[in-house]
Amino acid sequence: MSFATYLIPIGLGAVALVLLAGLFNMLRGGSASTSQKLMRWRVGLQFVTIIVVMLSLYIAGR
Numbered sequence: 001m002s003f004a005t006y007l008i009p010i011g012l013g014a015v016a017l018v019l020l021a022g023l024f025n026m027l028r029g030g031s032a033s034t035s036q037k038l039m040r041w042r043v044g045l046q047f048v049t050i051i052v053v054m055l056s057l058y059i060a061g062r
Contacts, residue, residue, distance in 0.1 A: 011049030
């Protein structure tokens with residue numbers, strides 16, 4: 001389960017960075033297509049991070 005020790009914080013950090021980049025883009029009046037692209041990346045990263053968390057919980061429960 002040591003993989004979760006590294007992957008979960010990396011996933012959470014990646015989601016936070018993409019979220020902040022999207023907020024920064026929106027506040028400065030950036031391109032709408034860039035905002036959409038960042039939102040898609042955030043959703044994808046959240047999905048992967050949730051899968052890693054659930055997998056580590058499943059492995060820990062065995």
